[in-house]
Every structure is written in C-alpha cells, then in structure tokens.
Amino acid sequence: MLVRRLLYLLREAVANVLTNRTTTIVAVATTAFTFACVGVFLLLYVNLKAMAASLEQDIQVMVYVQDDLPESARGEIEVQLRADRAVRSLSYVSKERALADFQAQFPSESRLLQGLGQNPLPASFVVTLAADSRSAEAMRRWATRAQLIPGVGQVQYNQEWVEALAGIVRYIEVAAIIVGVILSAASVTIIANTIRLALYSRREEIEILGLIGASTTFIRVPYLLEGAALGLCGSALSLVILKAGFELFRHEIHSATRFLGVDALLTFFSFEMCAVLVVVGLFLGCAGSFLSLLHFGEGRA
DSSP states (O other): HHHHHHEEEEEEEEHHHHHHHHHHHHHHHHHHHHHHHHHHHHHHHHHHHHHHHHHHHHHHHHEEEEOOOHHHHHHHHHHHHHTTTTTTEEEEEEEEHHHHHHHOTTTTTTTEEEEESSSOOEEEEEEEOOOOOOOOOOHHHHHHHHHHTTTTEEEEEOOHHHHHHHHHHHHHHHHHHHHHHHHHHHHHHHHHHHHHHHHHHTTHHHHHHHTTTOHHHHHHHHHHHHHHHHHHHHHHHHHHHHHHHHHHHHHHHHHHHGGOOOOOOOOOOOOOHHHHHHHHHHHHHHHHEEEEEEEHHHHHH
C-alpha cells in the first residue's frame, strides 16, 4: 500500500511537470541562471582564498640586525627567534651575502653600492612563520614582538600586500553572502510562482480529492516533489554552466602568456561543495512549493 502511494505521488509530480512544460523550462532556466550568478561569486571567493593562502606561504619576514653587532649578540637573537613557536624556519643572511645577492639580482645597479666604499646592506634573518601565524593581524603582532628583541634594528614584511589581500577576500565573502541571499530569495519566488500556476490549473482536481477524503499532506506532496525537482534541476544545470564557463576562462588564461602558470592555481568546486549546492537547490525548491501551497490553502479558506 505504501509503495502504491509513493508511486502515485511520483506520477502526479511528473504529470505536473509535463503538463506545464513551458513554465517548468522557464523556472529551471531562471533558477539555473540565479544559481550560476551566486556560483560565480563563490568561485571567485574560493580561488581568491586559495591564492591568498598560497601567497601567505611565500611571505617572509626580514629581521634586520644592527650594524657592528657582536657575534654573541647575533647568536642570542637567533636563539630567541628559533625558540618562538610562531617561527617555522629561519636562515641567516650576512652582510657579504646580502651584497652578493643584490649584485646578482640587480647587476646594473651594483655600481651604485661600489661608489660608497663600504657595504651598506645590513645582516638579517629571513623568517618563515608557521601556518597559524600568517594572517595580517598575526604577522603584525609578531613583527612588533620581534622588534623588541635587543640588537634587532628593523623588522619588515610586505604588510600592505598581506592586508590588502585579506581585505579583498573579506569583501568577496560578504558580497557572496549578500548576492546569495538575494538570488536565493529570487529562486524561491520563481519556483513558488511556477507551483502556483500548477495548483490553479488543477484546482478542480484538488477540490475533488479533498471531497473524497484525501488528506492535505497527500494532496500537497506531489507539488513539494515538483518544487524539489525544479530546484534540483536548476542547481545541477547551474553547475554545468559554471563548469563550462570555468574551463573556457582557464583555457583563455592559459593561452595568455602574461598569465603563464595562473591557470594551474585555479580550481573548481570540490565534489562535496557541488553536492551541497545541489542540496541547497533542492531545499529552496521545497521552500518555494511550501509557500505556494500555504498561499493556495489561505486562498481556498
């Protein structure tokens, strides 16, 4: 008996979809478009966050020691830095090595230093921080703490770049949330209107079912299933659109020589994320159907 009921409910849901082909296609297409718009922001956020994490791994802090510092004092600075749990690794760069590196990187400018008569470049420690200490705020706190070590002349890192990147990721995250909420509401409204059209086209049949004793749940389930199917199809189609657009964009980036290697950093949604988006679409479809059924019930009352 239960299986027969389930089959009936599924047949009714399919019948509703087939009866209203045009509105169903429009609803799925519009839902897919709205989900794709949200997906663009999510993709941008995911890739920017991944790039920010990758760049943070390459950011190093330069701890410059004071000139004419005794070897024992330099060793004490190194001991304190290595004892810091926020430090993952460090290396010492002497004045001579700093000069050699500068001459190797900027051969045309090395003559400027030769005219000074002595090496003006300070010795330094190149510090790589641990993963949990690479945020803009954590790096700022660590740099302030390192500056207080006796014998340290200056602590430098690309603070503006780190903070700017973190700020961009935050703005994209907020924008994705706002756009997601607005377009999700639009999807629910579109699906609700589609289900409402189906309800009005079959209102006489619904009234007959009520008169012969069919429960409210029995009458409503096919339309809830229809809404879920619309949301499911819309979200799945949006993923297909996003994947096609993503691959096209990555191909164009790969073809552009000035962005060489950037395409390898771009990633699409993981399987788990795709599954979550499909489930969200299904849930929004159910929500749209529920609103239509609620409104239809109030209208009948």
